[in-house]
Amino acid sequence: GRTITPSRKRINQWYSTKRIMVEWGIGGVKNNFKYLSYKQGLCVGLCPVACYLPVFAFLFNCRTCMRRGNQLSEMFDLLPPELEEYVYTEGARPLEGAVVGAGFGVSYEW
Template sequence: MYNGHKRSHAVKYQAVTTPDGIIVHMFGPGQGRAHDLTLLDGSALEEIISRDHRFRGYLLYGDPAYGHTYVFASPFDKVGATSEELVVNKSLSSVRIAVEWGFGQIISEWALLDFKRKMSIGNVPVGMLYEVTAIFANCVTIARHQNVISSYFDVPPPTFAEYFATLD
């Protein structure tokens, strides 16, 4: 797998993080050079979210490539946007960064995953390690009763019992 931008091999994940700081969906690994829509199509996320009662009445805010559907909301195109749409874009831009904070938590807690010489694809199960550390990150958030995301949104994480009851 190759990411031409940084001239390095890479894997890519798609994640959904809720305001309580919990990563509720992780799909990957995909090729680092792949378009975000490739991961979205492979994940069946739209179907998964539409069937999950916990998301009824909510939209997932994310990458502009995901567009606007009954499940996804994304920034409005600046070209031709109304003043109201530009206000929405500005107010929601800080919300979108929360998913990046979730990825940042994984790397800061388990720095080995960011050590390129040790994470050679084919020699180390990079995908499995990343997915397992996402679950560990959720457990750390629950044990600490917060992370940067839950603090930002002022929404406490679930209890361990609540969290493990949602895993399938």
């Protein structure tokens, strides 16, 4: 195998923490919306599979706002916004930025 330079090792460690955050966030969504784990129900062509994750993640983030936090927000000592602030961002389109990567939700690019 190849030896890893110290700078590459630091980069890998940094990315590892980001990957773990995303995995925890997606895990939180899947744990709260078991339908996403039901493989027989997620058939392309039979249901709008691509729509489910952003919508469920939006609802998960709303729940996080109402509960004033979750595992990720606690880990990074962040307080999520009030629900009204999260949902009614001035100038935002409906569901725009629905999945928040600010430490209390799931990172997702629309």
